[in-house]
Amino acid sequence: MNTGYTIRVITAQHGGKEDLVTFLLCVSYVILSLPLSPSLPGGYNEYGTSGVGGRAAGVNGNGPTKLVDPLEDPVPGVGTYEDFNTIDWVREKSKDRDRHREITSKSRQSTVALLHSVSDAFSGWLLMLLVGLMSGALAGGIDISAHWLTDMKEGVCLNGFWFNHEHCCWTSNETTFQERDRCPQWKSWAELITGATEGPFAYIVNYLMYIVWALLFSFLAVTLVRAFAPYACGSGIPEIKTILSGFIIRGYLGKWTLIIKTITLVLAVSSGLSLGKEGPLVHVACCCANILCHLFTKYRKNEAKRREVLSAAAAVGVSVAFGAPIGGVLFSLEEVSYYFPLKTLWRSFFAALVAAFTLRSINPFGNSRLVLFYVEFHAPWHLLELAPFILLGIFGGLWGALFIRANIAWCRRRKSTRLGHYPIIEVLVVAGFTALLSYPNSYTRMSGAELISELFNDCSLLDSSQLCGYQQVSCPSNISETGVGNTLADRPAGPGLYTALWQLALALVFKMMITVVTFGMKVPSGLFIPSMAVGAIAGRLLGVGMEQLAYYNHDWIIFKGWCSPGADCITPGLYAMVGAAACLGGVTRMTVSLVVIMFELTGGLEYIVPLMAATMTSKWVADAFGREGIYEAHIRLNGYPFLEPKEEFEHNSLAVDVMRPRRADPALAVLTQEGMTVGEVESLVESTHYSGFPVVVSQESQRLVGFVLRRDLLISIDNARQRQEGVVSASQVVFTEHAPSQAPDAPPPLRLRGILDLSPFTVTDHTPMDITVDIFRKLGLRQCLVTHNGRLLGIITKKDILKHMAQIANRDPDSILFN
Numbered sequence: 049m050n051t052g053y054t055i056r057v058i059t060a061q062h063g064g065k066e067d068l069v070t071f072l073l074c075v076s077y078v079i080l081s082l083p084l085s086p087s088l089p090g091g092y093n094e095y096g097t098s099g100v101g102g103r104a105a106g107v108n109g110n111g112p113t114k115l116v117d118p119l120e121d122p123v124p125g126v127g128t129y130e131d132f133n134t135i136d137w138v139r140e141k142s143k144d145r146d147r148h149r150e151i152t153s154k155s156r157q158s159t160v161a162l163l164h165s166v167s168d169a170f171s172g173w174l175l176m177l178l179v180g181l182m183s184g185a186l187a188g189g190i191d192i193s194a195h196w197l198t199d200m201k202e203g204v205c206l207n208g209f210w211f212n213h214e215h216c217c218w219t220s221n222e223t224t225f226q227e228r229d230r231c232p233q234w235k236s237w238a239e240l241i242t243g244a245t246e247g248p249f250a251y252i253v254n255y256l257m258y259i260v261w262a263l264l265f266s267f268l269a270v271t272l273v274r275a276f277a278p279y280a281c282g283s284g285i286p287e288i289k290t291i292l293s294g295f296i297i298r299g300y301l302g303k304w305t306l307i308i309k310t311i312t313l314v315l316a317v318s319s320g321l322s323l324g325k326e327g328p329l330v331h332v333a334c335c336c337a338n339i340l341c342h343l344f345t346k347y348r349k350n351e352a353k354r355r356e357v358l359s360a361a362a363a364v365g366v367s368v369a370f371g372a373p374i375g376g377v378l379f380s381l382e383e384v385s386y387y388f389p390l391k392t393l394w395r396s397f398f399a400a401l402v403a404a405f406t407l408r409s410i411n412p413f414g415n416s417r418l419v420l421f422y423v424e425f426h427a428p429w430h431l432l433e434l435a436p437f438i439l440l441g442i443f444g445g446l447w448g449a450l451f452i453r454a455n456i457a458w459c460r461r462r463k464s465t466r467l468g469h470y471p472i473i474e475v476l477v478v479a480g481f482t483a484l485l486s487y488p489n490s491y492t493r494m495s496g497a498e499l500i501s502e503l504f505n506d507c508s509l510l511d512s513s514q515l516c517g518y519q520q521v522s523c524p525s526n527i528s529e530t531g532v533g534n535t536l537a538d539r540p541a542g543p544g545l546y547t548a549l550w551q552l553a554l555a556l557v558f559k560m561m562i563t564v565v566t567f568g569m570k571v572p573s574g575l576f577i578p579s580m581a582v583g584a585i586a587g588r589l590l591g592v593g594m595e596q597l598a599y600y601n602h603d604w605i606i607f608k609g610w611c612s613p614g615a616d617c618i619t620p621g622l623y624a625m626v627g628a629a630a631c632l633g634g635v636t637r638m639t640v641s642l643v644v645i646m647f648e649l650t651g652g653l654e655y656i657v658p659l660m661a662a663t664m665t666s667k668w669v670a671d672a673f674g675r676e677g678i679y680e681a682h683i684r685l686n687g688y689p690f691l692e693p694k695e696e697f698e699h700n701s702l703a704v705d706v707m708r709p710r711r712a713d714p715a716l717a718v719l720t721q722e723g724m725t726v727g728e729v730e731s732l733v734e735s736t737h738y739s740g741f742p743v744v745v746s747q748e749s750q751r752l753v754g755f756v757l758r759r760d761l762l763i764s765i766d767n768a769r770q771r772q773e774g775v776v777s778a779s780q781v782v783f784t785e786h787a788p789s790q791a792p793d794a795p796p797p798l799r800l801r802g803i804l805d806l807s808p809f810t811v812t813d814h815t816p817m818d819i820t821v822d823i824f825r826k827l828g829l830r831q832c833l834v835t836h837n838g839r840l841l842g843i844i845t846k847k848d849i850l851k852h853m854a855q856i857a858n859r860d861p862d863s864i865l866f867n
Contacts, residue, residue, distance in 0.1 A: 175340055176399040217231035237257040266315070274472065289386070291358065301338035305335055329574075356395075360396040364376065449670045455564050459568045475571055490551065492558055541592065587626055587630075646659050704841070779797060781798050811833075
């Protein structure tokens with residue numbers, strides 16, 4: 049049966065802190081002792097001209113490249129990739145299968161080979177253990193450091209400047225319940241400078257010091273990024289997604305990026321900018337994984353195997369960011385991974401477990417929890433509350449769609465105007481503006497995580513928070529005072545609560561606007577915490593509104609039967625949690641992983657249904673305005689060659705409509721299997737910029753033989769000129785199994801059949817493009833050849849498909865910058 053295309057079967061599926069310091073010093077030593085290039089296997093440099101490599105075999109299994117010398121010499125650099133290019137998934141998987149088959153066959157011959165086989169099988173689990181330990185230790189250090197520097201903006205501990213506010217007052221016996229944050233050991237900057245604790249002058253001094261520290265931290269962050277590691281800016285998730293799809297960005301996961309991102313992430317979060325550390329922690333974990341891959345040969349030399357480890361590292365990043373190991377695995381599977389076999393699922397789970405255990409051992413928050421805002425709600429939710437939960441979902445979807453459009457428009461303006469030439473000034477202006485407006489409002493002054501913790505909090509009898517500023521009412525005689533724990537019945541709002549609500553409303557508007565311009569600046573910036581903060585504020589406001597409505601109107605039909613006077617009916621903190629999930633879902637379009645992260649984050653297992661309802665509603669509403677999440681939008685903005693698995697191809701075009709060359713284009717540049725000289729091949733390669741060339745029988749017949757990559761071709765010719773005798777420009781280049789007969793005085797031929805892919809993917813000219821796009825997505829292809837009755841007609845690359853899809857969507861096709 050002629051399906052119109054041929055597919056080679058591959059066994060892969062696409063789916064898409066004293067001890068802490070010692071550990072970190074050891075980790076730094078390991079990192080700095082590794083090779084500089086994190087991306088090229090075998091120790092090659094960027095151009096593949098040095099280092100000792102393994103045998104480079106073609107995908108066809110014909111063994112090493114055969115040159116004039118009959119010995120099977122390995123060719124350094126063959127099988128590696130250039131920067132800003134896409135890997136060949138099929139070739140990489142084939143190389144790994146050949147390597148595994150060789151190890152298995154040798155293991156039957158000797159005990160040493162058997163031990164080598166066992167160590168090879170165990171190396172993946174050992175690597176996951178190391179990634180989990182290293183990522184968990186770094187995350188703990190980042191959490192402790194960020195908390196300390198954030199508190200330093202308001203004061204310093206006299207017992208030791210390295211203590212944050214909470215740790216400083218832990219051992220104090222002079223704290224009161226109402227003023228638990230005040231202790232003689234902790235001094236504000238006004239106390240240290242003027243000796244006064246209250247009054248207008250003390251307020252101004254504290255205000256100015258807050259702004260100065262914010263500007264200093266942000267200046268250090270952007271300067272370090274700009275000077276040492278430009279790739280350390282931003283969230284990192286869009287680029288991680290692109291790298292996991294097979295794209296190569298040299299240095300993005302290197303040791304300098306890791307070191308600078310770890311330091312600048314602490315500084316950026318401490319500066320008070322509207323950003324989080326959760327997204328960048330995924331980048332940090334992937335950097336750890338990429339660096340540790342160099343300790344294991346099979347991951348160092350195989351780009352596809354390395355991407356399996358990076359997929360697991362993405363799960364580790366979310367695990368240490370939220371204390372949600374299961375949610376981290378699902379996040380990697382749903383949101384970032386392109387290639388996620390079952391083996392990677394198990395290893396992701398193990399690595400996330402190790403990372404969460406490491407973080408729990410460090411205990412960065414001092415509450416024996418993995419997260420800062422662990423809460424427990426005691427009152428059950430009622431079915432009628434689904435209406436306000438869905439309302440929060442609608443708000444989250446609208447906010448998500450609005451945020452994506454506004455942020456992309458601002459980032460595009462940054463790229464196309466002079467604003468992009470002054471990143472330091474931009475960061476300082478935004479940081480100064482943020483600090484200036486944040487300090488007067490206590491809810492914007494505190495960090496994002498503290499704000500969310502405050503909003504999630506369920507008011508208890510001993511709570512002194514302004515959000516729990518209710519009027520004290522006596523319990524009716526007919527109502528039993530048997531509550532659960534410290535939970536209280538619904539009460540009327542007092543002056544303190546009204547003040548808090550006004551401050552929260554102002555904080556909501558401020559957060560919504562400032563996050564748009566903050567995300568995408570040249571500092572490490574995550575989006576999870578700002579998005580959750582917006583949703584949590586909106587949810588808390590709605591929750592308090594519902595609570596007061598039920599208190600004053602408990603005789604309404606909607607409250608009868610389940611909300612009697614004196615009962616604890618409405619939990620505003622639950623609304624904050626649902627709102628946080630809705631807004632984060634609207635921005636990222638996460639669903640399953642988001643719900644799991646939220647209940648792991650809060651411990652609210654019985655509130656899965658409200659979370660699911662709000663998250664699903666948020667996604668539906670946001671998708672109505674555009675199916676792209678924030679990370680996909682930034683991938684498209686940067687022009688990365690990423691085929692989004694969730695995007696459907698609905699145009700009924702054929703392969704012949706998309707392939708190159710087009711009718712007005714020059715003929716397709718091809719190589720013949722024999723008859724071309726080294727000089728002619730070099731001339732053809734130098735006059736074009738293509739990544740590879742089809743090999744045909746002859747120029748007349750155009751019958752397809754195979755496909756050879758430009759990089760492999762150049763490296764093999766250069767290697768032959770340097771190491772083999774008799775190879776000159778007049779030497780024939782042959783891709784056949786047997787060299788053709790030639791004159792006795794002719795130079796020996798250069799045989800390059802070993803680098804030839806004899807089974808390239810092909811489709812016919814009448815293959816529908818929706819099928820072609822599916823082949824590219826599911827198999828991670830770089831290019832596909834188009835034939836008609838066996839004759840070569842043209843070639844389709846991933847870039848061609850992306851340009852075609854951009855044209856259909858009325859977007860600029862030239863926005864696709866890379867192949």
